[in-house]
Amino acid sequence: METKPCxxxxxxxxxxxxxxxxxxxxxxxxxxxxxxxxxxxxCLESLIDSLADAQPEIHSQLAGSFSRMRGCSEPHGCEGxx
Numbered sequence: 625m626e627t628k629p630c631x632x633x634x635x636x637x638x639x640x641x642x643x644x645x646x647x648x649x650x651x652x653x654x655x656x657x658x659x660x661x662x663x664x665x666x667c668l669e670s671l672i673d674s675l676a677d678a679q680p681e682i683h684s685q686l687a688g689s690f691s692r693m694r695g696c697s698e699p700h701g702c703e704g705x706x
Contacts, residue, residue: 630664632671637662639693665694 627636640660647654663671672690675683 628662630667631661632667633664635664635666638665639663639668641668 629635630637640662642660643658645656668690672683672686675686
């Protein structure tokens, strides 16, 4: 299987990242998602870390998700989590 490159450093990508925006308090709910952006672990971690001071709530949520995803991009990496 061909590995796609990280969008920042061109190393092999291991995760894809996309945004989902949803309206709050509006019926029916409207949602819009972005196209995915590919990252290696190192570059995604660096991006998340850069949000720590400027956007602490976003940083916290992304860091938690990233932590839970560690190892999942490797074969059989998440089987213990099922």
